[in-house]
Amino acid sequence: MCPVRLLYVDGPMARATGRHGDESRALPRDLLLDVELRRGRLRKNLRETLRSAIQEGRLLAGTMLPSSRTLAADLGVSRGVVTDVYDQLAAEGYLVMTPRHAPTVGGVANAVRAEPEPTPPAWRFDFVATTPDVGLFPRRAWVRAVERSLRSAPADALGYGDSRGRIELRLAVADYLARVRGVRTGPERIVITQGFRQALDLLCRTLAARGSTTLAFETPSLPDAWATARASGLELVACPVDQDGLRVDRLHRMPAAAVVVTPAHQFPTGAVMAPTRRTALVSWAAGAGRLIVEDDYDAEFRFDRPAVGALQGLDPGRVVHVGTASKTLAPGVRLGWMSLPADLVGEVRASKAAADSGSPAIDQLALADLISTGEYDRQVGRARHLYRRRRDQLVDALSARLPQLPVDGAAAGLHVLLRLPDGVDDDEVAREAGRHGIGVRALSPMLLASGPERGLVLGYGRLRPDSIYKAVAALARIVKPAAG
């Protein structure tokens, strides 16, 4: 009913000394207990008070507590309350009980605090290319989709299910991919993942388990993906890209049995893979148990013409098509999907089961609802319209402010590549921009094999339209001196 403060000055300790004769514990020590007593919560309050005192080192190992009779009398509670609490703390290892003696505090190790939270930088102008405008996320539509899904989903949908994912979403995605990306797939060959990142992780684990040691990546490409591949123990080899996409001729000379490519819109150069390269890449894979991982991360956003259909359509037996809602909705949704060759389904499904048993059910149901009601397409359409305008503004602003620097990349996706002269320290340019509140990433850290190419990867997904000219002006002030 009110807080009780008890002070045992040198009391229980004297007895502890007498029994054990241990010098270090014989020092007189005060025992101060603040106990908040609420009706019906006596045991809980007393237990937590004592446990915290032990955990926080206020009650040291070897300290003898008052007998249950004494403490009960001092607190004005029944003795049973105190013996229950002592028993509980003994069961947890915090107290050591000896018959006919008051309990002694057990040994408890200190906790060490970890690093404090880092505070992410808040950019004045955010050119970071890997995130879309999360402000466009259709929050209301998502809530409605969750509500509708939970109203109609069978209870089993919330249990452990097929590790490939909910059938509702696999059906919706199969239909969507056939319709929008020309992917040849079916629900039985789709595995739902936590975005592209996990799809790559599961594929790399499967490749490693099959005995592969090497995986080819485009250079330049996204370092985050390299880290994921390396986590499975794979070695990476770098295959160059040019304005027609992957240099497939170079791939033939490499020891890799698999390659990760971005045919619809190379990241970060923005190249669209040329028809001859597509045919050549599929021929390469037809070789000997080879595999192509098609990272189709932003193909929904093509502005000047219909998006080039997925490479996977040309050879569904050799190409894994990976898509994601990270660009169309938001990265925080953490949902992606892969369409697998039939002979990989079993292994990848087992790999997904071992990794996390399957993706969250409610999110999957909500996304299936958004796709099948057409809301997903409408959202993509709205976003495409906005991004197209931002891209136009960005390209205009760049040609006005930095006319001497070439801007690469098809009219697609969420970024362009601003080329800097070879050898310029683009990383230092990006850091200098950061110091001026401009978030931007340099090209050179994305080179898997070192090379002379330099540049800045400029995302427009997160730039507010009314600030694009200002953002480019601010950037130009930093880039101009560096670009000579």
Place this chain on the structure above:
Amino acid sequence: MCPVRLLYVDGPMARATGRHGDESRALPRDLLLDVELRRGRLRKNLRETLRSAIQEGRLLAGTMLPSSRTLAADLGVSRGVVTDVYDQLAAEGYLVMTPRHAPTVGGVANAVRAEPEPTPPAWRFDFVATTPDVGLFPRRAWVRAVERSLRSAPADALGYGDSRGRIELRLAVADYLARVRGVRTGPERIVITQGFRQALDLLCRTLAARGSTTLAFETPSLPDAWATARASGLELVACPVDQDGLRVDRLHRMPAAAVVVTPAHQFPTGAVMAPTRRTALVSWAAGAGRLIVEDDYDAEFRFDRPAVGALQGLDPGRVVHVGTASKTLAPGVRLGWMSLPADLVGEVRASKAAADSGSPAIDQLALADLISTGEYDRQVGRARHLYRRRRDQLVDALSARLPQLPVDGAAAGLHVLLRLPDGVDDDEVAREAGRHGIGVRALSPMLLASGPERGLVLGYGRLRPDSIYKAVAALARIVKPAAG
């Protein structure tokens, strides 16, 4: 506006033959095109018609299509529509274009269908122990939590964030764990995961990367977890348990530097780890860079007394505490959390980033909302009340129907262990039960080191209260003959 069916009998083929002189393509072949023409969708419809025909093998490689002029005239559309579509399909690799010739169909590989969906068995009586009653999932409260969270979350919450998880959830979990489980943690040491499974996966990957080769598990324990550990290349060693939990004395003789334990409620024996074992286990870990993984999967459900506090409280520098919403809410939520020793945070965080960049934001926000509004505690309280009654009924029914067989396990969690005589083929008993519509798992497949113990793991989470007696009666008819 209406479907158009075009039939080119041996037409374009004649020209193809003439140009290439290839015998196999010289066979006269009809070309049948069904095109649905809708205003504003001409290009899309024509593109998809042709692409599907090629993908499905109705248009074979080498087939020459009508010239753009011919096809446009036959369809009654402008020639630009057809050339656009031909260009698009050429860009995708489906058509090969040669100047001044009609396009030829490119080579496309066949898709192979994967295994059809397996249909999970629908049990008449479901004793499967690893899933709670998903019918109790608070659907409305979840929708409200999603709605509230999305109304107030900053846009950045939907971007890529700290791979440890949303700070809102880490704060709520840290507070909850201190309050309910006596865990000593803080948001900076918590990593949010996709359930226990992913927590174990990330820990195993971290251990393997540190050079560990061996991990100790309790025997018996859950085979699914073994699969996860083995996926990281770890070898497993089996440490026996008895009625006081893990035999820590045996652990000392094993080469493992880490052990996975279930101290609050051993799975599947239901033992609660005795105080002396707790102290001994913590002493074992204090040795040399050793680690304890505490799988605290169902500690919220203790029926006869307050749950024994987490082992982690005794030594937060050596024990990883892993909790999950899979038993308290539903497995489909796929959220769990680990409280890490400070010196593991960096590695596990990087491992989580490589695995999937972080858990879904909206689910995390919703769970944080449920915990901080007290709804989570109320849900646990409601479920505890129901499970307690089901357990009582199950134990009563077992003692009435199978009085000769001992029932093991503390009054806690979601299961008991029905012991069968040593050496009985419990797996066959479980299969026979399955044939009678009773879902149940045998003990022996959970023995990591083979031993004579036999039994059935009986979950009551999914048994409807009004059917428990019937379920036990049905089970007894199968068990009795086997148990002699």
